[in-house]
Amino acid sequence: MSPYLGRVIPRGPTLNRLSSRLPRQSLQLSRPCTRAAVFSQPEVLPVRSLDGLNHRILLRSFSTNRPLRVSAPEQISILADPESPEPPEYSADTDSPEQPDLVADALPLDALPLPLCCPGCGAFAQTVEPLEPGFYDTTKKQTRKRMAETQQLAERLNEESEEGVGLDLKNDAETAATEIRQHLELIEEKGKPRREPAAVGRAIATASNYLKSATAPVQICDRCHDLLHHNKAMPVIAPSMSAIRAYLDESPYTHNRIYHVVDAADFPMSLVRYIYQELGIFNQRTKNRRSASYRYKQGVKMPTISFIITRADLLAPTKEQADSKMKFFQSVLRDTLKHQAADYRLGNVYLISAHRGWWTKNVKKEIREHGGGIWVVGKTNVGKSSFIESCFPKDTRNLEKIADMVQRHKESKLTPNPNISVLHGTENVLLPPPPPEGLHPFLPIVSSLPGTTVSPIRIPFGHGKGEMFDLPGLKRHDLSDYVFDEHKRDLIMSSRVNPEHMSIKPGQSLLLGGGLVRITPTHPDTVLMAACFVSPALQPFVTRTDKAMEIQAERRHYPGTIIAKGFGDGIRPAGTFDLKWDVTKSHLPRSIAKALQDKIIKKAPSLPYKVMSTDILIEGCGWIELTVQLRSKPTQPTPETKPTSTTTTTRSTTSKPEFDDMEPVIDFNPKQDMDPLEPESEDGTTSDPRFGLTPKPNPDSPPSSFPQVEIFTPRGLHVGSRAPIECYPIIAKRQAAEQRKKAGRGRPAISQRHRAQGGGAGPRSGSRSSAAE
Structure with a gap:
């Protein structure tokens, strides 16, 4: 975990850095400043970290303009060396005009009206390291405005004046809280009424307005501000x-x-x-x-x-x-x-x-x-x-909560900087202090x-x-480490996609992200169908296998690639995956599926084919549904002919386990063997394998083989497999229904009498015949 978590006091020197607006000669130290004075004995101050209160040596430097902040002032005299002289304070002599007010910069963090922790990311507030979370830049206009509003709110609520709008609003809120309590007592005696009285609704609105005006403005750190408005921030250690x-x-x-x-x-x-x-x-x-x-x-x-x-x-x-x-x-x-x-x-x-x-x-x-x-x-x-x-x-309509919050604001005073007081006695605690419960x-x-x-x-x-x-x-572990910075956000599938059903013919491969992921069938006669449920930024497309290998190795230019340069040499095989789940029931002909749905037939007839499938998972990006249609029964071998190899393939010893070592992904072992699983049970004792339940293999049965695909990714990681979830059949049914609606109207049927007369209309045919006569 990052070392700044749990820190209460930042590292800083006793010297103040001068403003960059001063002339160049003013940034130099004065003549009385000697080497011995600048590089004097370092101070030993208590620092709160994840391990508790540590006594660490903090060296002086000129990298900050904030003084040190300690958790207990009386501990300085105990830890410091009494014989060491107090280092003098130095400043630069300058004749420059009057500079802007930098009092807020010189104040320690305790005196600044900042929250203890950033409410957006949870990092402890600090004003030292701009690149770390929880940093508040007190030189920014927006930060100064928020701090001034917090300070003014504290002064307005703590002062005891007899005039002003704030006092009237406070009295109205107390009266509203009294009405709410009376309503709660009435509910306990007679039960909850069918309708809330109008007076209670007005009291709730009055109390809510007072609590909203008495709440300090929310202040988030600079990192959260960049995340919200610029979508950029420094990464942190997980x-x-x-x-x-x-x-x-x-x-x-x-x-x-x-x-x-x-x-x-x-x-x-x-x-x-x-x-x-x-x-x-x-x-x-x-x-x-x-x-x-x-x-x-x-x-x-x-x-x-x-x-x-x-x-x-x-x-x-x-x-x-x-x-x-x-x-x-x-x-x-x-x-x-x-x-x-x-x-x-x-x-x-x-x-x-x-x-x-x-x-x-x-x-x-x-x-x-x-x-x-x-x-x-x-x-x-x-x-x-x-x-x-x-x-x-x-709980915005919690009456008891609203009344108690008004009473709490009445009895307590708002402190703009409660940073240190709430931390006394919590040196060995990892969790931050609990914040007060607010209405919103x-x-x-x-x-x-x-x-x-x-x-x-x-x-x-x-x-x-x-x-x-x-x-x-x-x-x-995801693929964001291997793409350009401007495409890292695009890897996430933020909305539902309607993928195209792609056909991967023999000698072809499926590429994603311009070479980020490559899927290649292992059997030369297998035709795969792929539905890519991934972000559109990955741009899946099918190309020849030799061209796909050159694109992945960065030997062929592809304009749509998002992979960063230099990762082409790191492409490794991620393993060989079996298409071992039978999903024929989801790919029946329309007439048979309709008959089963209407219960005209109880069982589907035997088909000359079967459909095998699996889902290829890409961590953090989505999944790819792979399906293949095979012959239901292989050709029977004869003495003159050998068994055909179009329906069976040799199982690779580098088969990928189905759900083995899902955490972390790097623990996927592509060399681990796995017993082949039957796609469906003969005796009906197991559940539907499409739901992910794998039946126990029969040791007496001969080993079976399934169609396979080989996947290549950076370092051979970030992919896995699972049972097919079958989301594409839902899309295919909707697309088929839309196509039927868009189809043109066919020729209307005619009656049997008109068909016997030659298909023409009666009166019109009669008029023609009479005219001919």
């Missing part, structure tokens, strides 16, 4: 699972629940496989009605977990179609977490869309009812901050840049009922 466990161990609540946010675009590659063991989570409940719902370990209640699969709107255009994939996600999740027992419950899985609002109300209700500590865990750029923004339980809380910054959240962000809710902790994202 924490490890042990760091997340250390945060969880310091939870002030007895009841804790972890919401593991997973991306639906590359599921399950963004899933932390060993999250139960790493965070000490209570295991999944079984279907037994007597199974325990909680457990204590060493006197502490073990946290529970819920899986949040975000960005469900990328799967289908409607909520009902996306919900039909829930069984697929549950089965894949069961296989990935090695919960092979069929009696395990998976009722804690939610498929939501923060953008469309699918199932967010259910999750919000569960969070509000659970209370306690709500911990949001996940990898970078999976949508944790978007999940908090859509599922955070906002400021939620974390939402950005497409990975690693937006730097430090834990605490957001209280429910009038002291619980808190939501937005934790920094875990490391996620």
